[in-house]
Amino acid sequence: MDVLTKYIIITGGVVSSIGKGITSASIGRILRSYGLKVGAIKIDPYLNWDSGTLNPYQHGEVFVTYDGMECDLDLGHYERFLDVELPGVSNITTGKVYQSVIEKEREGEFLGACVQIIPHITDEIKSMIRKTAGINDYDIILIELGGTVGDIESQPFLEALRQLRNEEGHDNVMFVHVTFIPYLNAAGEFKTKPTQHSTKELRSTGINPDMIVCRSQDPIDEDLKRKIAHFCDVDPNAVVNAPDASSIYEVPLTLDKENVGNFIANRIQLDVDTKSADLDEWKATVKSLQKKDPIVTIAIIGKYIELEDSYISIRESLLHAAAQIGVKLNLKYISSDVDDLDQEELKELDGILIPGGFGERGVEGKLDAVEYSIVNDVPIFGICLGMHSMVIQFARRNKMKNANSTEFDKDIQYPVIDLMEKQKEIKQMGGTMRLGSYDCKLIKDTKAYLSYNEDIIKERHRHRYEFNNEFRDELQEAGLVISGTSPDDFLVEIVELPDHPWFLGCQFHPEFKSRPNNAHPLFVSFMEAASNYSKNK
Template identity: 85%
Template sequence: MIINNLITLLYFSYGEDVLTKYIIITGGVVSSIGKGITSASIGRILRSYNLKVGAIKIDPYLNWDSGTLNPYQHGEVFVTYDGMECDLDLGHYERFLDVELPGVSNITTGKVYKSVIEKERSGDFLGACVQIIPHITDEIKSMIRTITEDNDYDVILIELGGTVGDIESQPFLEALRQLRNEEGHDNVMFVHVTFVPYLDAAGEFKTKPTQHSTKELRSTGISPDMIVCRSQEPIDEDLKKKIAHFCDVDFKAVVNASDASSIYEVPLVLNKENVGKFVADRIKLDVDTESANLNQWENVVKSLKKDNPVVTIAIIGKYISLEDSYISIRESLKHAAGNIGVKLDLKYINSDVDELDFEELGSLDGILIPGGFGERGVEGKLDAVEYAIANNVPIFGICLGMHSMVIQFARRNGMKTANSTEFDKSTIYPVIDLMEEQKKIKDMGGTMRLGSYDCKLLKNTKTFDAYNQENIVERHRHRYEFNNEFRDELQEKGLIISGISPDDFLVEMVELPNHPWFVGCQFHPEFKSRPNNAHPLFVSFMDAAYKYSKNK
């Protein structure tokens, strides 16, 4: 009896000394409902309480990471500072929370199962029959707790990808249910994000999808503490009461997040709905919710609502039919526009065509050529570079965009067949070539130069003027590099190498001296831009585009 009482006491006191609180966000009704933005917005509110907030994105797909996913399948691949290729929601979290998250913040089914199988092969389970419960669910909880232990967060947001009811999500829901029981009621809460559609034929909103979605969640043993209702237009108090009644939650816990003109408005919308106070009370956060300061965020939102002057920028790439393929670039351009006080008019131009529409290019104030892989669409990017050089249009090249700049510059200066060995292995002018350490690698996933690397800037360049410092750190995702065999020759012809690795070996940035703004970088600066701290390269580019718009 004494032993049983001791076990019971230990079990129920398990979560009493836990410092980290968990907010778990699930989704229902439809996918792409805005769970990531909702999670990030809650995090932004909690950050205003001076809390250290982390985030985890759980992706139930079997891929180990996002690295090999086609952008049309899943949007852009976001790269963390430590080199993990992750879901794009990690980008939202970094931008909203103004933090740098470790790669382990993206948990996938592939990672979980690979870890469990490796443990089984090494004999860690002592011959036990390996099962979903407890082995897979224990591994999921272990990954979550490892992130907690390594980073000392006050609060961790855990977003479960997909929709409640998906077969892939079931082990994760069970693990999260167990996490709540083990960590304690006061340390874990569930937020369920649903969609409340408006039917024109009936002339009213329908709450039944939300009711069914909540019922599906409750069938897993999880009752939501808060329901965030996404809708195209605001819903009224009666609808909230109806949802609260049928979904068995407090009326105060039914929150409406109708469509906003900018994703950055969502924290302000949720704050007006008293989400921060409800969360703080529910998981007993020791904070003064009345002292929350979102003034800086309000200023960010205001800066993004400028109506004029208008600066027209085009992203010229091959994945333009899904804008999320370039989401970090899009947001970085918005941040820069807000920073200098202009309105961004963003266009997407397909580079995978026989010939670009030069009349359309003539309407632009700036051109941005993003990264990418494969030969498709490259000639269109080279045409855009040629147009920008010939017409003095500000142009910004990122990764493959920089490669395009180098190739086209070489072709204009005596190397007519210059190319990258990615596209033409037999070219006699391989100005872009495979990194030496990449030549023996056959696997595709996680084998590139990934994550943060140091870069040294050359003074008296546009690049140095943008950063106003000599040493920078930026994130990479590539296999091919500027070929040093052509370094001296291209410099003699006028190309400025404005950024190099600290050992002077790798070319990181190029520019042209007698051009309004012609800058290319091997890295991906878009991953470090924030709405309240726009990236200096994007700000410099936007400023040049604005000046060009006034003078053309």
């Protein structure tokens, strides 16, 4: 049965990377505590069709939905905070909008009309939003507009969202504007002028914010809130402060203390009892994340370490697992793009995680990390390219000295990792991989099976290269255990070493399914092994 979906639109001002995604996800967590069905949309104004080909240094990790869409990393925040699986249409880009409109024009759908930004582009944006809202009959859809108010590329989206408010009705759409309140040391005070200008810029588009969330380094006082309310023409109760927190998972609790849920419920006429909000589980999760000991030191060994957002889902998954088993995570980032890994630095580790990636750069450093793990019995977890590195290094140790992946060497003698047959003729970069959720069959009495305690699991993929079955028997005879395969037993999904404390590589990306209140079983098993290693050092 269709339900009336209400929309909460989150915009940003003053500076980028202000935390709109965490703010959106935190609002969603509060609304979920009322028993509402909450979905989310991220609008990215860039012309790329999706995030698949974006450089991690510029944009952070690429998040993959269950149905195979390569998305902005904020989709990961939404899924973790809301504890839902979002469809790929939850990420709208300028590229998707324009492509759809051009395809309709080519098919004659506009009957010869001159196709324009208004109404054709704005109508398409609204159509995409409503289509997403209808997929799961959401009570609430959070819509985060990427970028900053005033950006040229955001203007068609702001106009579409203004129209959406008028069409859906005042009681069904509200705007939340996230701004930054800088503190000037020289003046010894916070400055509200950037927020005033940003709000004025938003109002010039015909949009008056209903709530202003003020990000700041430290808490601001009530006088400052009243000043912002006065100059930005909003209710004093609608000015909310979200100061820096030690953990992103504290933000829903901060906003709850600021009565955000109550204000939203009244503003868009939600039929809920806000006093019945249940954030107890979330509070317990936040408390478990604050544990100070014992400390377990894990290193992510990759080539994009300069920007931590490149591995944000892995970082969060490790935090979730650490909290679940009752330890504190000490996370290090070690560059694999070096001639030799620092052996003294490796000795400090209780566990090694090798993440996914593309291209040859940094691979030899990852192979060195695998070798160190094998020789020193250090727990190691390989994901996607990390698993490839584990297979390659194991093969090199077992009579295949020149083993490699054809991603790095097309003419190698032992191509233990090779391109999937269906991919060999594809020349485009975007959307050409094995993407989305696939079934995996687990072999009993393996670490993988003991972690999940299930026969069949579903995990998300993002890759072109696979374990080469031509070397399957030979590697198994050498001691490699294949503990997970596709249901038809054709594709190798998980490999292990049985005589190692914890040596496991998986082809898929388990980090996309971990939740703060429900850590992923592989990360939990890995963290337990690292904790045991730490105790026994």
